Amino acid sequence: MRMKISIKNVKNKFLDKLRELSGENIYACYQCGKCSAGCPSLSEMDISPSEIIHLIKLGQEEEVLNSKTIWICASCFTCVTRCPKGVDLTKIMEALRQITLRKNVDHVNLSSIPKKALSQFPQIALISSFRKFTA
Amino acid sequence: MKISYFPGCTLKTTAKNFEESALASLSFLGIDVVELPRWNCCGTVYSLTDDDLMHQIAPVRNLIRVKEQKDTRVVTLCSMCYNTLKRANNLVKEDEEKLNKLNDFMYRENVKYDGKVEVLHLLEVLKNEVGFSEIAKKVKRSLKGLRVANYYGCLLLRPPEVGLDDPEHPTILNDLLHSLGAEVIDYPYETECCGSYHTVVNVDLVVERAYDILNSAISQGAEAVVLSCPLCNFNLDNRQKEIKKKFPDFKGIPVFYFTQLLALSLGLDERVCRFELNFVNPYPLLKSKHLITGA
């Protein structure tokens, strides 16, 4: 429960990369929680969306990248519609996923899906799933 | 009137009931939709990272196809295609540098994209080009007595700069269904996400979401759910099997594409609606409302 913070947490490559990929300024977030309260997938997440932003500010790269949250996000855009500061959380979530995916680490495995199911899905389900979860 | 039409992959396969009912209705209403030649998958969903231009090629290429047809507007039915095409379009309209890079990359294309195509959803065309009151006049089989819950989902309405209606209290589907004579049920889950692409590997999440949405509609007295997206349709219609397994008290409810009810109410032959492709059997409901004849 203890966390030691120094300037290295607050200024580092992870934050630069995040800024570059998402284009968003996480310091605009004033932790109101509206995103978490409106998130339809919240019950399946381990860390709430607003906490993710706070943890990023605290430089907790590993905890954030290893969370279930960023993979449970369904990109429904409810958060960005309601955020009073105009922070685009969907872009931050995408950037966090991409940081892992671009290391060539897939989150979903095509071969794990049974063939019968594959033929039943509408293509858009497969395409969007692979877009979000694979490298 | 004539307008370019982008179907998207799913409308040609698992969502034939969406496309055929739509095309038949449009033809009846006097709108000539011309399917784009050589269209490709729009590459749903819109890529959200700032440095990713590769994933914008697919949608922009379709807009080039529109230009090749010497047209300035394209209509689509699928919410996901609508959102992806429109967002990609907005991106290149605002960022000339990105547009130039894309055009350079697609040097093999005959035409360069100039950001001047407008992406429309069928609902916008019905509202603005035809007018709901005009449609009401052409209704032959009123949906009177049918209580519907319209499900808008996410990508039709959000983010607000792309959405075609107010994201908190949208009315466009409600207005359309009113003009067809149906009674529209108000329920709080009409804009809550169905779980989207999680249906591939996290079925449980989708089951939870779909149950909340459908149950809310049923508890407010809805007899049918009406929507515009093949993925939402899969999650709310096909997944009812899994919902029943997890929630044995779940009553079930037929799910329609709005164009199926549109075609039906305009008096078209019910075969264009391809109801046999709907997962939850809609025939008992439709028969009880005297909306279809025969067995």
Added chain:
Amino acid sequence: MSRIGVFICHCGLNIAGSVDVGKVAKLINKYPGVIYATDYMYMCSEPGQEMIRKIVKEKKLDGVVVAACSPTMHETTFRNTVASVGVNPYRCEIANIREQCSWVHQHDKEKATEKAQEIIEAAIEKLRLNKSLTPVAFPITKRALVIGGGIAGIQASLDIAESGYEVILVEKNQSIGGHMLQLSETFPTLDCPQCIATPKMVQVDQHPKIKLYAYSEVEEVSGYVGNFKVKIRKKASFVDWDKCTGCGLCIEKCPRKVPSEFDEYLAKRKAIYTLFPQAVPNKPVIDSKSCLYFTKGRCRICEKNCSVKAINFEQKDSFVEESVGAIIVATGYDLMDKRKIGEYGYGRYEDVIDGLQMERLLAPAGPTRGIPCRPSDGKVPKEVVFIQCVGSRDPQHYYPYCSKICCMYTVKQAMLYKHAVPDGQAYVFYMDIRCNGKGYEEFLQRGLEEDKILYIRGRVSKLFKNGDKIEVWGADTLTGRKIEISADMVVLAMAMVPSEGVKKLAERLRIATDDYGFLTEAHPKLRPVESLTSGYFFAGAAQGPKDIPETVAQASAAASKVVSLFSQDVLHREPIVASVDEEVCTGCGSCESVCAYDAIEIDPIKKKAVVNIAICEGCGACSAACPSGAMQHTNFTKRQIFEMVDAFT
């Protein structure tokens, strides 16, 4: 011929850090017309000013250039300094070598020094041709106009009247009192607002020096500070208030009921009505939009029952003109319309109410006698959710500012709710708690500890109706969870916005407002109760969200400004104004059309422009527009400007 002295300030390192002031002083000493030039650490200090006085006397200077910071800082200081030793203050020029030189060219000292020298030379050229001027004196009408009869307007009127000057108080509603009279109890003392405000209202009514125009609006204002002419529209009340005895029979007999604005649409009033029992003046008004006679041509029961024949359906709006010397704008606030918030239902849910509606439900004389009841079915709610910051602190969709009073009135309302419904539960969704007044923090803690209000830190993302409950989906950022509450009633602390119609009024008065319609003060820190337009002062929430103690303090402050204005015999105006050379002027009217202050008129007989130097603010637009050069700006003539340009080039 000129004997000019140049004094160059170091301003510590502010100027000397980028400009070589010693070098500039040496070079300027050789400039034609300069008798003396020197540099000094802090010209504005007492020794600095003493130095100027000494040199002026010794060297018999007839003009002084002080090269220092912006004239907005110390022009007045140095003008007074030279005036004290017999040099006309308008023969003192400020050369800004700080904001316009040293501060913006910190990285190029050589060029900065060169530029500083040029700026000073330009100032010298201007000074050479400067005329000695005397401020013009005008008489002052020692009567004040106060627009708005809420607690701010009432306090300001009383303060001015007690100082012996006449006050015209104009209030658009039929009674003074404003929103304060609608409140249940006031924080942090839980005082009854009607009890503390009504004595002041009666004082206003009875004060020999206050002329009250209720149910009236300011139609037009012309003139200038000390000499305003105000046209006031007295709206038709359709009741002759001189004859009316206030017996109330007309109200009793009236058959038509409509939603009451005073009760925030939670109760009904009659078509003929007074605002509340302690209204000042306590005379009724007929609402022509709902009255059966005006809308359908029948009834007239009030007229039949009035024993003094005070009802007059033919009454029309009338106009009066008043002359005043100063105007206080105290138009107050409104709450943002809750129908604008999509995620909270666009105002469709009856049991989702705003702060003022809750005040009426809690008010002992309110529609539910102080026990809050649900507007939908009248039942007493057992679980009430309060949501703070609705519309405030939301730069993306609504207003970026904090409305200041919501944290306090929310805890007050939650406490009063618990006192009225002891077995109920209050929840407050908050982002921060702002309790920065005297006794405020203690008040909050009392609410938390004694009344056990549950404070949940997070905003509410969505709420919707579910059966007869309101489902509230909020966040608890302290535990990272989503909180779902099935509430019986929800109270929204809506953002505070300026009173309706203020933007249009401000345009008519020619005073500035900010983007949201709040009146803009002359300086946010040091001049909070006055406008940059002379003669206008502000009090209360019209200038920005504030609570009652601050409003009353500001009202007294504005009153003191007015009284100090009236304590002078005459008003002096800056003489740096536009002036017309009548022999060159052809009466084309270009100047008149560009003047933002309506200070120029074309004399119809002589066909020459005439400048009203009392209103002219010296902006220079007319001199720039004048095609013949007949209109010149005193001490900023075309010749002077060209000489200055030459100094630079």
